[in-house]
Amino acid sequence: MPNVLEIENLNKDYGDFKLKDVSFALPQGYIMGLIGPNGAGKTTIIKLILNLLRRDGGDIKVFGVDNVNDEVTIKSRIGFVHDTPFFYESLTLNSLRATVAPFYKDWDDGLFYRLLREFDLPARKLFRKLSRGMKMKFALAVALSHHADFIILDEPTSGLDPVFRRELLARLSALIQDEKKSVLFSTHITSDLERIADYITFIHNGRIVFSAAKDEVLEKWAVVKAGNNFLNDDNRKFFKGIRKREFGFEALTSDATEARRRFAGKAVIEKASLEDIMYYMTRGGNHA
Amino acid sequence: MRNLILKDLILNKKFLSYVGLFYILYVGVFGSRIDNPKVDIIFITFLSFILPVMIYTREDKFKATVVSCSLPATRRQIILARYILGWLLMLIIYVLDMMAILVAPGHKLGAADLFNARTIFLALALMTLYFSILMPFLIRFGMVGFFVFLISLQVLGVITLTLASKKMLNLDIKAWVAAINNAFMSLNARLGTPGYYAFLLAMMLLLSLGSFVCSVFIFKRKDL
Numbered sequence: 001m002p003n004v005l006e007i008e009n010l011n012k013d014y015g016d017f018k019l020k021d022v023s024f025a026l027p028q029g030y031i032m033g034l035i036g037p038n039g040a041g042k043t044t045i046i047k048l049i050l051n052l053l054r055r056d057g058g059d060i061k062v063f064g065v066d067n068v069n070d071e072v073t074i075k076s077r078i079g080f081v082h083d084t085p086f087f088y089e090s091l092t093l094n095s096l097r098a099t100v101a102p103f104y105k106d107w108d109d110g111l112f113y114r115l116l117r118e119f120d121l122p123a124r125k126l127f128r129k130l131s132r133g134m135k136m137k138f139a140l141a142v143a144l145s146h147h148a149d150f151i152i153l154d155e156p157t158s159g160l161d162p163v164f165r166r167e168l169l170a171r172l173s174a175l176i177q178d179e180k181k182s183v184l185f186s187t188h189i190t191s192d193l194e195r196i197a198d199y200i201t202f203i204h205n206g207r208i209v210f211s212a213a214k215d216e217v218l219e220k221w222a223v224v225k226a227g228n229n230f231l232n233d234d235n236r237k238f239f240k241g242i243r244k245r246e247f248g249f250e251a252l253t254s255d256a257t258e259a260r261r262r263f264a265g266k267a268v269i270e271k272a273s274l275e276d277i278m279y280y281m282t283r284g285g286n287h288a
Numbered sequence: 289m290r291n292l293i294l295k296d297l298i299l300n301k302k303f304l305s306y307v308g309l310f311y312i313l314y315v316g317v318f319g320s321r322i323d324n325p326k327v328d329i330i331f332i333t334f335l336s337f338i339l340p341v342m343i344y345t346r347e348d349k350f351k352a353t354v355v356s357c358s359l360p361a362t363r364r365q366i367i368l369a370r371y372i373l374g375w376l377l378m379l380i381i382y383v384l385d386m387m388a389i390l391v392a393p394g395h396k397l398g399a400a401d402l403f404n405a406r407t408i409f410l411a412l413a414l415m416t417l418y419f420s421i422l423m424p425f426l427i428r429f430g431m432v433g434f435f436v437f438l439i440s441l442q443v444l445g446v447i448t449l450t451l452a453s454k455k456m457l458n459l460d461i462k463a464w465v466a467a468i469n470n471a472f473m474s475l476n477a478r479l480g481t482p483g484y485y486a487f488l489l490a491m492m493l494l495l496s497l498g499s500f501v502c503s504v505f506i507f508k509r510k511d512l
Contacts, residue, residue, distance in 0.1 A: 050358050052512040076360035086351045088299050099295040103359045 002064065004028045004150050004182040005049070010058035012044055017206060019044050022058070024201045024211035029179035031172060033193030033214070034186040035274060036203040037282045042186040043083055045203070046154045049184075050080060062150065076104060079143030083155040083186075085135040089128035093121060093138060104146035112145035119164075132159040140168065144175075151175070151183045157192055165189075169196045190274035194218075200274065204282055210254075222256035223276050225249070226267035238262070241280030252280035292361055292369035300343045304377075311339060312381065316388020320395035325407055328389065328397065333414040336381040340374035341422070345431035354512045363507045367427070371500055374423070378415050409488055416492040420499035428506045 005026040012019040019041045026032045034042050047053045049060055051068055060067040062074045087096050093116065101107040116123055119137040121130070130138065136159050143151055151172070157165045173196050175181050187193060193200060193214070201211040210217065224239070227248045236242065238258070239251035252272055253259045259269050272280075297304075315335050322328045347353055356366060386402050389395055401407070426434045451457035476484040 047512065052354060052357055054509060054511060071362055072360045075358065080358050082354060082358070084351075086355055088346075088350050088352050090302070090350075091299065095298055099298050100359065102291040102294060103361065 001027045001029060001179075003061075004063060005032075005184065006059070006061040006064075007045070007049075008059045010045070010048060010060060011056045012048060012053060013056050014044075017041070017044075019048075019206040022203070022206075022208050024208060026182055026184060026199060028182050029176055030198040031176055031183040031185060031196055032199040032201060033190075033197035033274075034184060034201050034203065035188065035190055035193060035278060037188065037278065040203045041206045042203060043154055044206075046082075046152055046184070046186060049152060050075070050078070076146075077149045079146065079148030079151040081136065081139045081143050081151075081153045081156045083158070085139040087127050087135075087138070090126065092124050092126055094123045096127060096138075097123075097142075100142055101145075107146045109145075111147075112141060115141040115144060133161060133164070136160060137164070144171075149181055151181065153183065153185045155187055156185070157187060157189055165192065172196055188278070190278060194274055202277065202281070209281055217274075217277070218271055220256055221252065221254050221272040221277055222259050223270045223272045223280075224251050224253060224259050224263055224267050225270070226263060230263065230266060235262070241283070243280070243283075252276060289365060289369055289372070292366060293373050295356070296343060296369065296373055300346065303343070303346065304339075307342075308339065308381070311335070312384045312388050315385045317392050319385060319389040320392035320397075323396040325397055325401045326410070328386075328402065329407055329411050330414060332382060332385045332389075333378075333411050334418060336378045336385065337415060337418040337422070339381055340377045340419075341426060341434065343377070344370060344374075344426060345434065348431040357512055364504050367500065367504045367507050371419075371423070371496075371503070374419060375415075378419065382411060382415070405485065409485055413488060413492060416495055420495045423499055424502045424506055427503050427510075 003025045007025070008023045010019060010022040017039070022041070022045060024032075034045065036042050044053065048055050049062065049067060051071055063077060065074065067074055088099075091099070097109075097112060101109070101112075113123065116138075119134075119141060121134060121138055121141065127135065127138070136156060140153075140156060143153070157168065160168065169192055172183050172185070176183060185193065185197065197214050199212065200214050200217050202209040225248060228244070231242070231244070231249050231251075235251075238255075239253055242249055242251040256269065256271075259267075263269060315332060319328050319332055322331070347356065357363065389397065389402065390399055422434070422437075425437055429437065448457065448459065449461070452459040452461060475487065479487055
């Protein structure tokens, strides 16, 4: 299966924040979740893919071609939702459609209006009169209405009610069933990704911590709960993050097999959720 | 290209219909009180330039540049569309304003005063100057930066004139204006009228091209 997205050694320097040697790939026909705490660099990566930011180094290939040199071809096959859906506030949804639709040769008016109905969005309503959640739904309707091969969503579920969030996730899952469409989905609501993602890329402080298949991540990473007497120097080095309590500690490891061998019968070893991984990697320093 | 121009027209259709109409009537009535064609042209070309600027500052206002640049279009195409639409609007507004002056009751100038080769070239030259110099500035610094720049120019002008009038600054503005005027007159005398117009036209095209290249350069480097 070819890669729909390939990023290699991507660098971006803002002065006070740096994206450093970011590399990962998304195979065609899959959903990748881009996770990380606020300010980790998720939006920067998405903006670099869409050529909204200038990269300082590295390569970005979408559909196998450079994202800057073949910008128009690539963007005509991408559906995007930005973290803040900025459209022209003074226009109705109908008028906004008229400004966007002509850019896409595969624009499907039938699908667009069907999505508006499904999302309960009145076509004649002014964009500025929509709530944040409704604005996000409209951005989604636009992103899905031109049969894009690659959907890029930056925090699409923030501001959405749980019912619609579930519906959106189901829609994204259904979208990739033809194995041709792919989705890159940035979020810090990790439970959304546990439902639908095939791959997870975790970014922290501008660096990739890991990028792997979700099942592999959930298989390899574990949370160990044991008494403080087990927290010697060797074990400290073994853990990626530790949370110390009065009567014991909880720690994250990326080697569940070794943890089972090391702490057999002496500790509780549980599968780590994506939220656990994010928490320990960002808050639970090795020497907590 | 067509889609980008169409997008901007749809986005601004209400603004253009209401503000544009008021603008033309207001400028027409105001301009009809003036009895010097040069003053009318200087005044109206600047006001014709302001309307396209107001359209592009609206994109800033709604922070919609990110969406525009996420659509399948290059930044060069986006700037080219802005230049084409900007020039179209300037020319349309200028012509409509001039016509409004001519139909306004009590107008002091006739069609022959406002529409002859000399006034048309003067108008085109002024529009080229305003548009070519200020558009890269607008693209780089946005709405707020643009207006800060214009206000700063005015403040600088007032300070310069005040200092010059109090003899604190050795600046003879009349001599400067006369020097520029003489330069154009001597150019006209050497080249002959058709050659002079061709030279002016070439300069306008060169300035517009330079401005466009500069704007594309700036916009391509802009992080959104």
